[in-house]
Amino acid sequence: MGKMTIKDIAKKAGVSIATVSYVINKSRTVSPELTKRVLAAIEEIGYYPDINARSLKSKRTSTIGLIVPDNSNPFFAEIAKGVEDAGFDAGFSVLLCNSNAMLEREQAYIDLLLSKRVDGVIFAPTSLSINPIQRLVDLGIPVAVFYREAGELDVDSIRIDNLEGGYRATRHLIELGHKQVACIRPLSTETPSGQRVEGFKRAMDEAGLSYSSILMPQGNNRIKGGEAAARELLNSGKKFSAIFSTNDAMAIGAMRALRDAGLRIPEDVSVIGFDDIILARYSEPPLTTISQPKQEAGALAVQRIVERIELKHTDGAREFILETELIERCSTTPCRSGDK
Amino acid sequence: MGKMTIKDIAKKAGVSIATVSYVINKSRTVSPELTKRVLAAIEEIGYYPDINARSLKSKRTSTIGLIVPDNSNPFFAEIAKGVEDAGFDAGFSVLLCNSNAMLEREQAYIDLLLSKRVDGVIFAPTSLSINPIQRLVDLGIPVAVFYREAGELDVDSIRIDNLEGGYRATRHLIELGHKQVACIRPLSTETPSGQRVEGFKRAMDEAGLSYSSILMPQGNNRIKGGEAAARELLNSGKKFSAIFSTNDAMAIGAMRALRDAGLRIPEDVSVIGFDDIILARYSEPPLTTISQPKQEAGALAVQRIVERIELKHTDGAREFILETELIERCSTTPCRSGDK
DNA sequence: CTGTTAGCGCTTTCAA
DNA sequence: TTGAAAGCGCTAACAG
Numbered sequence: 267m268g269k270m271t272i273k274d275i276a277k278k279a280g281v282s283i284a285t286v287s288y289v290i291n292k293s294r295t296v297s298p299e300l301t302k303r304v305l306a307a308i309e310e311i312g313y314y315p316d317i318n319a320r321s322l323k324s325k326r327t328s329t330i331g332l333i334v335p336d337n338s339n340p341f342f343a344e345i346a347k348g349v350e351d352a353g354f355d356a357g358f359s360v361l362l363c364n365s366n367a368m369l370e371r372e373q374a375y376i377d378l379l380l381s382k383r384v385d386g387v388i389f390a391p392t393s394l395s396i397n398p399i400q401r402l403v404d405l406g407i408p409v410a411v412f413y414r415e416a417g418e419l420d421v422d423s424i425r426i427d428n429l430e431g432g433y434r435a436t437r438h439l440i441e442l443g444h445k446q447v448a449c450i451r452p453l454s455t456e457t458p459s460g461q462r463v464e465g466f467k468r469a470m471d472e473a474g475l476s477y478s479s480i481l482m483p484q485g486n487n488r489i490k491g492g493e494a495a496a497r498e499l500l501n502s503g504k505k506f507s508a509i510f511s512t513n514d515a516m517a518i519g520a521m522r523a524l525r526d527a528g529l530r531i532p533e534d535v536s537v538i539g540f541d542d543i544i545l546a547r548y549s550e551p552p553l554t555t556i557s558q559p560k561q562e563a564g565a566l567a568v569q570r571i572v573e574r575i576e577l578k579h580t581d582g583a584r585e586f587i588l589e590t591e592l593i594e595r596c597s598t599t600p601c602r603s604g605d606k
Numbered sequence: 607m608g609k610m611t612i613k614d615i616a617k618k619a620g621v622s623i624a625t626v627s628y629v630i631n632k633s634r635t636v637s638p639e640l641t642k643r644v645l646a647a648i649e650e651i652g653y654y655p656d657i658n659a660r661s662l663k664s665k666r667t668s669t670i671g672l673i674v675p676d677n678s679n680p681f682f683a684e685i686a687k688g689v690e691d692a693g694f695d696a697g698f699s700v701l702l703c704n705s706n707a708m709l710e711r712e713q714a715y716i717d718l719l720l721s722k723r724v725d726g727v728i729f730a731p732t733s734l735s736i737n738p739i740q741r742l743v744d745l746g747i748p749v750a751v752f753y754r755e756a757g758e759l760d761v762d763s764i765r766i767d768n769l770e771g772g773y774r775a776t777r778h779l780i781e782l783g784h785k786q787v788a789c790i791r792p793l794s795t796e797t798p799s800g801q802r803v804e805g806f807k808r809a810m811d812e813a814g815l816s817y818s819s820i821l822m823p824q825g826n827n828r829i830k831g832g833e834a835a836a837r838e839l840l841n842s843g844k845k846f847s848a849i850f851s852t853n854d855a856m857a858i859g860a861m862r863a864l865r866d867a868g869l870r871i872p873e874d875v876s877v878i879g880f881d882d883i884i885l886a887r888y889s890e891p892p893l894t895t896i897s898q899p900k901q902e903a904g905a906l907a908v909q910r911i912v913e914r915i916e917l918k919h920t921d922g923a924r925e926f927i928l929e930t931e932l933i934e935r936c937s938t939t940p941c942r943s944g945d946k
Numbered sequence: 947c948t949g950t951t952a953g954c955g956c957t958t959t960c961a962a
Numbered sequence: 963t964t965g966a967a968a969g970c971g972c973t974a975a976c977a978g
Contacts, residue, residue, distance in 0.1 A: 269745070271955055282965045287957060294958095297963060317721045318658045318667065319955035322970045327658065332702070338687035338901075340680060340884070347678035350704050354711075359718065362672070362702040364690050371694075378699065381657040405609070489888070518888065544680075548829070548858065550890045561678075611971055622949045627973060634974090637947060659971035662954040 270313045279307040290315060321383065330571055331379035331387040333363040333372060340544050341560065342390060345412070348564020349388055356572045358385070367392040376401060386410075386571035388564070408574035410567040413458060415585075422570045423585045426558040428458045431590035432465025435510050435538050435556045438592055440473045443601035444508035444536060448481040450495040450516050459487070459512040462540060466510055480504055485516045492519025500527055507535055507601050514539035514546045514555055521549065521597065532599035542593055552595035559588050610653045619647040630655060661723065670911055671719035671727040673703040673712060680884055681900065682730060685752065688904020689728055696912050698725070707732040716741060726750070726911035728904070748914035750907040753798060755925075762910045763925045766898040768798045771930035772805025775850050775878050775896045778932055780813045783941035784848035784876060788821040790835045790856050799827070799852040802880060806850055820844055825856045832859025840867050847875055847941050854879035854886045854895055861889065861937065872939035882933055892935035899928050 272290075276283040281300055288294040289304045296304075307313075321327045332349050334342040346362065353360045361384065363375040369392065376398050379387055386408040389399065399419055402409050409421040439447050449466045452459045463482075470477050483498040485491030492511060496519065499506065511517035517539030521531050529535055531551055539546060542557030566586060612630075616623040621640050628634040629644045636644075647653070661667045672689050674682040686702065693700045701724065703715040709732065716738050719727055726748040729739065739759055742749050749761040779787050789806045792799045803822075810817050823838040825831030832851060836859065839846065851857035857879030861871050869875055871891055879886060882897030906926060 273955080283956080284958080284965060284967090285963095288964090291957080295963075300964085314717065314721050316662075316723055316955050318661055318723055319970090320957075321658055322656075322662060322955080322972095323957045325970080329701075336687065337677065337690065338680070338683040340678070340683070343678040343680070343683040346702065347676065347704065350677065350702050351706075354704075359722065360702050361669075362686065362690050362700050364687065364694075366691075377654060381654050382699065383656060383658055545885065545888050548885050549888070613971080623972080624949060624951090624974080625947095628948090631973080635947070640948080656971050659954090660973075662956095662971080663973045665954080 269316075270311050272313075272315070275304065275307040275311055275313050278311065279303040325383075326575075327383050327385055328357055329359045329361060329382065329384045330568070331361045331363055331375070331382075331384045332389075333365055333375055333379075333387065334390045335367045335392055336364050337362060341541070344560035345390065345564040348561030349568055350564075351561070352565035352568035356568060358568070358572065365392055369393055369395060369398075372398050380405065380407070385575050388412075388567045388571065408571045410570050412563065412567070420583045422567070422574075422583055424563050424567055424570075424588065425458075425586070426563075426588045426590055428461035429465040429468070431540060431556045431558070432462030432510070432512070433469045434465070434590060434592055435462075435540060436466045436469035438538060438554070438594075438598065439508045439510060439536060440469060440475065442508070442536065442598060445475055445601070446481070446504075446506045447475070447477070447508040447510060448483075448499050448506040449477065450485050450492055450499075450509060450511040450520055451482055452487050452512055453484050459540070462512045478504075481506055485511075485519070487513055487516060489515050489519035489522070492516030493523040494519075496520035496523035497527075500524075508598070509535060509537045511537065511539050514541045514543045514553060517553055517555070517597075518545060518549050521551075521553070525550075532597050533602075536598035536601070538598055546593075547595070549597075551597050554595045554598040555593050556590045557593050558590050563588055609656075610651045612653075612655070615644065615647040615651055615653050618651065619643040665723075666915075667723050667725055668697055669699045669701060669722065669724045670908070671701045671703055671715070671722075671724045672729075673705055673715055673719075673727065674730045675705050675707040675732055677702060677704055681881070684900035685730065685904040688901030689908055690904075691901070692905035692908035696908060698908070698912065705732055709733055709735060709738075712738050720745065720747070725915050728752075728907045728911065748911045750910050752903065752907070760923045762907070762914075762923055764903050764907055764910075764928065765798075765926070766903075766928045766930055768801035769805040769808070771880060771896045771898070772802030772850070772852070773809045774805070774930060774932055775802075775880060776806045776809035778878060778894070778934075778938065779848045779850060779876060780809060780815065782848070782876065782938060785815055785941070786821070786844075786846045787815070787817070787848040787850060788823075788839050788844075788846040789817065790825050790832060790839075790849060790851040790860055791822055792827050792852055793824050799880070802852045818844075821846055825851075825859070827853055827856060829855050829859035829862075832856030833863040834859075836860035836863035837867075840864075848938070849875060849877045851877065851879050854881045854883045854893060857893055857895070857937075858885060858889050861891075861893070865890075872937050873942075876938035876941070878938055886933075887935070889937075891937050894935045894938040895933050896930045897933045898930050903928055 272286050276286045289296050365372040388410050390412040451463045483495040485495040539553050539555040542555045546553040546555050612623050612626050616626045629636050705712040728750050730752040791803045823835040825835040879893050879895040882895045886893040886895045
């Protein structure tokens with residue numbers, strides 16, 4: 267049984283193709299008699315419409331493109347899940363595109379999505395280059411980007427408040443009574459995690475606590491980097507009862523180094539991370555951390571895209587700053603040091 | 607600037623639309639002069655073809671559907687990554703579909719994919735029901751399924767050799783000199799992991815080693831289940847120097863329970879898991895395990911689908927049994943018990 | 947070497 | 963209440 271078309275069922279039902287189209291789309295009243303015959307024919311033949319042909323006329327594909335660096339990275343996997351789920355509910359399919367963090371591939375995928383006439387694209391860009399995005403915007407395609415300031419571009423931007431997150435993490439430690447808190451931070455201050463350090467400083471300042479660069483070692487954002495940073499901390503001779511790491515990976519590495527040095531967590535030193543990657547839940551001990559909404563971010567992106575498609579309101583770009591959340595697990599505890 | 611069509615560029619270049627089509631597709635020799643004019647017009651206008659319109663004629667969409675229970679599950683995330691990557695290389699886009707392990711949603715997505723006229727579908731089914739698949743097969747759409755026997759269905763089936771994997775894991779332990787090895791197994795014997803237990807038995811039998819059900823506690827396949835099973839093992843009073851857990855989650859739980867009981871891993875007891883989930887790499891200690899190729903499985907599925915599309919060879923369903931691999935990390939070591 | 951034209955499957959005016 | 967017919971953007975005979 268080859269693919270059936272509207273024509274086949276028109277013949278079978280003894281009506282015009284227009285009538286068939288009308289009963290399928292309920293876009294005009296058709297007599298009960300004909301309706302019944304058409305429906306019967308559809309049923310019998312097992313017909314299903316060709317959405318692409320329909321798109322040719324309607325100029326809408328009900329498809330959105332999702333470009334992420336790597337869908338197997340748990341972080342983007344969560345975002346993708348949010349996008350897919352919200353997309354399904356809104357009647358949109360999603361084309362999965364991994365850029366593998368390569369600009370050329372981002373570009374290639376954008377061209378492809380354009381050719382596929384997607385109704386919108388959700389984009390977690392790798393670089394700061396605006397060229398790929400600009401193209402989409404110029405063509406009037408709704409775009410939502412993650413973790414990147416929209417700048418003068420007419421796109422929705424969805425981010426989290428990194429500064430506030432860093433502040434929140436540090437506050438948690440301070441409220442637990444910690445006064446000497448270290449901060450393991452990234453190499454670059456330009457990145458989003460750089461903002462988290464600003465949050466740390468603000469909280470410390472506000473609490474009248476001091477911090478010195480000697481208690482703020484830098485790491486490469488990976489587990490190894492956290493290990494090295496913690497060792498640096500240990501070797502400095504400076505005392506500290508708590509650590510805020512700007513990401514979970516480094517926090518986990520730090521815990522490893524601390525334990526190797528004979529320190530207990532959280533009894534001897536409390537550790538808090540940032541991101542809430544799955545590992546955080548299963549580390550030893552389970553890591554207290556700041557989580558950012560990922561599925562929600564994906565869903566929000568879809569919602570915005572759909573709004574712009576349906577309502578055609580180019581009410582200008584909007585920026586969404588999502589709130590972080592403190593996830594208390596077992597790596598932090600009240601300070602018990604003498605000078606408390 | 608609205609969307610441009612082949613017509614616009616034909617006018618601009620002063621040629622017929624056919625000529626434009628021909629230079630775009632290089633499907634007929636066009637004089638250098640006209641070619642140049644067409645290319646120039648395309649460039650100037652920023653034209654890109656409408657792939658969907660093209661599909662209308664060609665009857666091919668260069669799109670495949672990927673249906674998985676949940677793309678945020680690291681296991682399926684890896685598969686999806688393999689599919690996307692191989693798809694990109696082969697010139698296919700992939701539509702991401704999460705069934706959320708619901709039959710109705712699988713069904714809904716299959717209908718959608720059919721209407722979108724995808725060229726093939728890659729499917730990690732939730733249930734054993736063949737109805738959804740049957741539909742696709744009847745319509746002549748190439749299908750590849752994961753982890754499910756194809757049975758009499760004309761679809762490619764991609765699986766791993768669970769029995770061999772269980773055998774391999776157990777052999778590793780035996781070769782390390784362990785004689786009293788326990789096995790933490792799933793509740794059901796019907797599942798794929800049930801096969802792994804068969805592999806365990808075979809290896810033990812072959813080595814002339816005995817195993818008793820008392821050293822084979824059952825768990826619910828999750829971390830907690832592994833913890834409980836290990837405690838059961840400890841309470842049994844029976845001695846053992848190594849454990850084969852039919853999955854990583856339970857292995858990690860078991861290690862936790864063992865450590866809580868004051869045992870060291872791997873000095874006091876070696877532990878090997880199965881699956882190589884990301885957690886395995888970061889557990890304490892990093893878990894030795896049996897890994898199954900996930901991205902490769904995804905890539906293979908694409909390769910098969912593409913073959914069937916391009917060559918149109920319905921050379922009957924084929925079954926691919928992928929090989930597992932032993933990943934040696936730090937949770938296993940040679941037996942040092944007296945009776946060695 | 948190039949242009950005209952008939953569709954692909956569907957929607958939607960325009961007439962009846 | 964229904965049908966004929968004109969496209970949507972593109973490809974590929976067919977005819978120069």
